[in-house]
Amino acid sequence: MILQLPPRRSPDAAVPVLVAFIAVIALMLFLASGSFGQYPGGICPSPYDPFVLGRYPLQTATPVAVERVEWTPLQADGCYYLYRGSRQIGGYRASTGEMMHYVGDRWIGAPAVTIKAKSPTACPCGEQCKCGLDPCLCVTGKPGVGDPLNFGIDLGEMERHKRLAYRLNGHEVSREAAVDALTLTDDTAGRIGYVVAVGNDQVAKDWTEAATLAPFREVFAFQSYKTDDVMPAKLGYSAPGVYVVAKDQSKGPLAYQGPEQLGGILDGIKNPKTPLMDVNIPSWVWVTAIIVTILNIQAILTQLLQFLNDPTNAAAVATVLSLLLSSLHIRGSLPVFLTTILNKILGQPTPAPATPGTPTAHPVLDAVLSKLQERLGGATPVGFSVVPVAGADANTLAITLHTAEVSAK
């Protein structure tokens, strides 16, 4: 047999009191194991696993005798032997990786037998760990201190640090400075979004060096990942390229074409161009308005015609439309034609074409026309309109005489 170290000694003969005592221990362990149910689905070994107990013997005053379980190396044969208390229960040969149980006075199991223990040499703590547990607990202490439950804190040095202090890059600073260091890159402090480069180191280089991208370094956070990094894939940045993520939009993956391209994209996000008629009306409002309009189109037209049937309203509309036509600065007789058409539509009298200087056999009208011609500076009028004045009596008319450029009323 490969492993030949015999047990150190045989168990003593049992006496009735000892049997009762062992029964008590067994019962107590059974009761205590109730807390195992607090770890549903967990991967941690039961804290009452005798292997763990061997590492951390209870130090309370309870008279619970728990046997230590530990590996003992034997330099002579390069093997490790597993003891529970004084009784050998297993062995491990480091050179071949063979692990076996030792039960009673014989070795059982073949190298293929799985023992829920880890080779002491496989533990990153090496021999100092000794537990052979999986997961291995690196119980190490500062040499000489001998604290078995120190996982890497220098308690002697920490004594000086039991006071409120903040250190920024190794230098003691005020709390405000430490807080500033954290919050200046906080999202709530004005950051617009993220630029994420996956599998393109040139983007990272340009991000720190290109002047084009300088205005965006303070408002966009930047991360550059390698193509096979785990983190970007977990976050959805799975394909190589450049991603721009802002609060209300995201782009990517984009093929990187240089800092100018990236700067243009970032500028569009940082300084969005608002359209002149950018009225943010919800779509449901538009839909409702269209439905109401369709359902009431007849009523709307009827109301409009009723409005225009009133001569005063019609005159006002005609005046407004005439002025609008006059302002079009269209040469020729088109304005006169359009005005005539409008007046016909609205039921207004069609103005007669005026001949400058020709009396109309109406002294008042002649005087008015003469006055208007003076206002036009002697220019030849190309048309005129005569309409009743809204709100006045029927004899009050508004006369507009106009050339191609100006009009006089």
Next chain:
Amino acid sequence: MRPLALAIAFTIFAATVATAGDDAGKIQPGGSTSPDGKAKVVIDLPVELRLHNAGGMGRGGPGTGSGLCVPTSIEHLARYQNERAVWGLQKWMTTREGGAYPEKVTRILNQYAPGTQYVQHTGGDEGFLKLALKTGRMVGVTYNGRDAFYQNQPIDHMVNLVYLDDQQAAILDNNREKSYVWMSRDEFLSRWRGTGGGWAVVLLHVPPPPLFAAPKQPRTS
């Protein structure tokens, strides 16, 4: 009959002591969601990026000396926040003496990753932890154990804080890194301040971006 009576009496006594001493019964491992389903870890380091604690240089060679919980926790911060310069710190430290304190962190970062921006805090200011988490950063914090995994005994250790609100906290312990460990806020603060009064380390490198939601594409066919 006398031994039996003694056994029964002792059993009752032992059970009472065991129950009374289990003051950390609510500290339990779990996933990214708290056991009560009310909280979720946002600072979620993928399992593939987690490290198990190791030892520094000892008499038996690299990895056999004092523990490296502090460099391990700091490398977790770097792996989460993509601070590439700090990656590999734990392995580098296996050839150096383990055991750490604030000045030593400064020294090893200056040597291994010069230019790394970081903040350290001692004295147990809870607001510092909350602010660091709020800015999306993972925090290295001392942890005093006293939970069932450590047989309810006090330990000296550094882990990573990944969640903290007014009710609950979650840590990533590099001695059992496959899962998170959830506990109440008070239980956590007590264990944070239990070693050195409460020491914390934060890297200032920007945190990872938010989950990417690809823009909706119109269907072309």
